[in-house]
Amino acid sequence: MKTQADISHWMKYTLKGQTHRNLSVPLLIEKALERKEGTLTSSGAFSAVTGAYTGRSPKDKFIVNDPSITDTIDWGPVNQPMSPDIFDRLYMKMLDYLQKKEVFVFDGFVGTDKNHRLPIRTINEYAWHNLFVQQLFVRPISSDLENFTPEFTIISAPDLIADPQMDGTNSEAFIAVSFERRLILIGGTQYAGEMKKSIFGIMNYLLPDRDVFPMHCSANIGSNERTALFFGLSGTGKTTLSADPERNLIGDDEHGWSKDGIFNFEGGCYAKCIGLSEEKEPQIWNAIRFGAVLENVVLDEKRNPLYEDGSLTENTRAAYPIEHIPGARIPGIGQHPDVILFLTADAFGVLPPIARLTPEQAIYHFLSGYTSKLAGTERGVTEPEATFSTCFGAPFLPRPAHVYAQMLGKRIEEYNARVYLVNTGWTGGPYGVGKRMQLSYTRTMVKAALDGSLDQATFTPDPIFGIHIPDQCPGIPSKLLFPRNTWQDPVAFVTQAKELARRFQENFAKFISVDRAVIQAGPQV
Structure with missing residues (x-):
């Protein structure tokens, strides 16, 4: 089985000339447009349609049942076990598939607190997916990349379709996590949110052992430096309520609570935007500009987003860097x-x-x-x-x-x-x-x-x-x-x-x- 070092070696030599590492936002957008992966809206945001999968696919998510973690996982319909052999076969199938492809690599972090951040690498078949992770995770500075070694790697190949009978999956899609191999494999689905939520699951597993409480919540902070947390599932208002003009946003979805206070896992926001209006949610509305990513939002003939239109899905999404929110707390840390x-x-x-x-x-x-x-x-x-x-x-x-x-x-x-x-x-x-x-x-x-x-x-x-x-x-x-x-x-x-x-x-x-x-x-x- 290949290790993290083997993956780096494979990237460097097998895909020489076809691998783009840490491209800038304009170059990624240029690549995505050149490859016809989407279009630009009237405000400059990149807009993509994700096909049959417009939301998470929980029945296609697996954790590899390795001996080192088997007694610590809450196995069941949420955390479905996958055998190491099946994972290894999927992994080799994915490597063989991507050897023929142009791929995009992002190196960055999860966690704004340097004491608890996780170095991650994403390898993407789509340029716009690489743009998505660059805007959602914590972006590195140049010195971070000099001797960068990821602790986890995501490999995402949406056009690689699984065969359930041959590959041991439940459908053509799969999201498979191996804590022992430090790998996440995603195939058969174009929905970018699978990458974000897979990494959230990784943090939810790792941080309790460090006495850090991982939370599915948004957070903001007032002028009095008092922090508030907003827990809730998708669509309950975490992003909307935490984007408050009278308070500073720490983050909209995933945080850790350590002995030192609160820190954001991410460097961006992933807002549900069905019914979005400038009047009700001005901060989110104005954040959707060049560099932002729209998923499954219908556009009119002038490429204006029609946020009321749920014909593709009610789960329309906007991803953007937290810097697009005025007054956001950077880095995302609070008391x-x-x-x-x-x-x-x-x-x-x-x-x-x-x-x-x-x-x-x-x-x-x-x-x-x-x-x-x-x-x-x-x-x-x-x-x-x-x-x-x-x-x-x-x-x-x-x-x-x-x-x-x-x-x-x-x-x-x-x-x-x-x-x-x-x-x-x-x-x-x-x-x-x-x-x-x-x-x-x-x-x-x-x-x-x-x-x-x-x-x-x-x-x-x-x-x-x-x-x-x-x-x-x-x-x-x-x-x-x-x-x-x-x-x-x-x-x-x-x-x-x-x-x-x-x-x-x-x-x-x-x-x-x-x-x-x-x-x-x-x-x-």
Whole structure:
């Protein structure tokens, strides 16, 4: 089996004259246009269409079941095992395939904190994929490249199609991770987000051993140097709510929490942009310019993006360097957070728009990870589906959930962080009856939580969920704060609320070793 050193040797000699290393953004865009991989929009962003795969393909993701890691992985439908032999065959197939191809290489880092950053290399069949990783990961300075040695390598060949019978995969696509070989193989899918999320999974495995808590969250910081974290799955508002003109963005998706504070894993942002408007999200709108990448966004005849058009997918995306956000904190490092927000898109329409959590409730809701999968985020999801994603990031967590929950609980206690549950989903009824929570209201409530004005309210425990609802919040109609009051049929509300509570209890039954105080912090029916 080839090692990292073997890969470097192969790149240097086998592909001599066909390998482009660390090209500048303009040169990568020039190459991508020359190869007809996409086009430029009216604002100068590069626009690509990813074909059949417009979101992550979780059923095609595997971890190699090597003896060195087998007892540390939470095996199951999320972390599917692959034998070392199958991985090795895929690897050799990929090397043979790429020997005939022009490839693009990026050397950089994951992690803005130099004490915890991971050197990575990506080898891409597509020029625009190499542009994507250059804008999403942490870009090196020239001195970093003098003796650069990657600790992990991604090899991405979207046009290499797997044969499930011959290659041991579930479909033509595969995302295979080997911790022992320090390799990630991606084939059969053009969706660029697979590279980003694969590396997130790597960090989620490595960092707990260094007493660093890896988190699927966005983060920003106020003028008072107070940091806030926003946990949530794709589409719940992490990127939107953290891109606040009154605060400085640390990062929009993936962070670590060490003894020194918060640090961003990435050097860019990956925003969902269906329905994007300049009025509602000006920072993201203006970030989509030359150097940014658009995925699956329909363009008009003048190459203007039609952000309302979801005909290709609801999971339209924009990737851009964090420098495109005015006032972004560079490098992406902040102090220990004093406010943590769990974002949930409640398709049942029964959770309050904001509620305070006790430390035990925080652990309960972190382990539950309740939200709704939004349309297009994964293959086959066409409308919101209620789901429980452990730690608000189950698809990316190789280790058992209790590892991450214990780290969160320890930090909440040590740094006295306040925790809130924020419903960015539906109000006045479930999906199809009620309406999506108004973004301006959510922003106002988040601001009140961050500046402390919400602490002046009187909090009432919800009779079913037990979470503490404020009786008032500046700028918010009091009726909206209590979801029962927004429904036309109170009986239907109680029925729906009890059904969601039952699902919470059913889901939480798998956490049999959790402290009894945490179990009792959940919904009571």
